Amino acid sequence: MTLGQDETANDPQIIYIAGAGRSGSTILDRALGAAEGVASFNEMHVILTPEYLDRQICSCGVDRDDCPFWRDVLGALADRYDLEAMTQLSHRFDTSAMMLALLTGWMSRVTRRDLDLYACFVADLYREIAKRAKVGTIIDSSKIPTRALLLKRYAGLRVHAIHLVRDPRAVAASWLRKKKDPGLEGQAMQRYPLNRTLLVWAFRQVASEALRIRMPYMRVRYEDFAKSPRGIVEHIVKEAGQQGSPNTGFVNEFEVDLPTIHSLSGNPDRFETGVTAIRIDDKWKASKPSIGVWRLLLWPLTVRYGY
Numbered sequence: 001m002t003l004g005q006d007e008t009a010n011d012p013q014i015i016y017i018a019g020a021g022r023s024g025s026t027i028l029d030r031a032l033g034a035a036e037g038v039a040s041f042n043e044m045h046v047i048l049t050p051e052y053l054d055r056q057i058c059s060c061g062v063d064r065d066d067c068p069f070w071r072d073v074l075g076a077l078a079d080r081y082d083l084e085a086m087t088q089l090s091h092r093f094d095t096s097a098m099m100l101a102l103l104t105g106w107m108s109r110v111t112r113r114d115l116d117l118y119a120c121f122v123a124d125l126y127r128e129i130a131k132r133a134k135v136g137t138i139i140d141s142s143k144i145p146t147r148a149l150l151l152k153r154y155a156g157l158r159v160h161a162i163h164l165v166r167d168p169r170a171v172a173a174s175w176l177r178k179k180k181d182p183g184l185e186g187q188a189m190q191r192y193p194l195n196r197t198l199l200v201w202a203f204r205q206v207a208s209e210a211l212r213i214r215m216p217y218m219r220v221r222y223e224d225f226a227k228s229p230r231g232i233v234e235h236i237v238k239e240a241g242q243q244g245s246p247n248t249g250f251v252n253e254f255e256v257d258l259p260t261i262h263s264l265s266g267n268p269d270r271f272e273t274g275v276t277a278i279r280i281d282d283k284w285k286a287s288k289p290s291i292g293v294w295r296l297l298l299w300p301l302t303v304r305y306g307y
């Protein structure tokens with residue numbers, strides 16, 4: 001039995017945003033994290049990944065090693081775990097290649113033993129984060145569907161999956177665009193070609209849909225969220241179990257008061273604080289992107305999602 005299954009009474013619940021990158025997950029994550037009793041952390045699967053962290057800045061404005069929040073969280077865990085070994089396990093299990101194994105549980109006994117150890121660590125990591133942030137709900141927008149399975153099925157945490165979907169033409173245009181990340185000292189963010197982006201988009205939608213087999217699931221279109229951000233956030237928070245009228249941090253339908261957070265990865269929106277307006281990003285329409293044969297290949301999914 002994992003530690004996660006042992007201590008469920010004190011465990012935080014996780015609202016997990018799954019889907020493709022550049023679907024608007026950072027701003028949805030931030031908007032949800034402004035609610036009372038909730039904290040936003042963006043892409044939590046990179047907390048242990050040194051190739052990101054060695055050059056990244058916490059969204060509170062300092063390096064991770066100088067941030068008191070992460071110093072306390074990781075310091076407490078370093079007393080109980082070999083963080084280097086956990087980083088290696090993160091590389092093994094936080095990857096889309098593990099999707100089928102994590103969904104079905106079909107794996108060797110040795111792999112299952114390593115997975116249980118990593119899941120035990122992850123459960124303790126989220127408990128430590130919730131305790132230090134003084135919240136009962138954590139927003140994790142790692143987007144990889146396998147991470148949601150790890151948290152729910154193997155770490156034993158309470159997870160609500162939010163499958164965030166956005167028009168694939170907008171996603172492709174965003175990955176082609178030059179964008180700078182203040183967390184990478186102003187370096188350009190990664191760009192990907194059209195074919196790769198659309199293949200990943202399709203896989204992530206199918207894999208995110210599969211999460212409903214294992215956990216509470218809700219699908220949200222980015223375009224609907226941008227049209228009614230307050231309404232969508234209230235709906236998600238209520239579905240995740242908050243009773244009564246949730247205090248969401250919205251000051252009107254479109255503006256939300258974003259608190260300072262301790263996020264180690266995500267797009268530049270993770271540095272925004274104060275009252276921030278949420279507006280639909282449809283700049284991609286001006287470039288009239290053509291996705292060629294992909295229009296046919298993605299047709300079953302785009303019809304399903306109303307694109």
Ligand SMILES: [Zn+2]
Nearest residue numbers: 058060067262
């Ligand atoms: Zn910080």
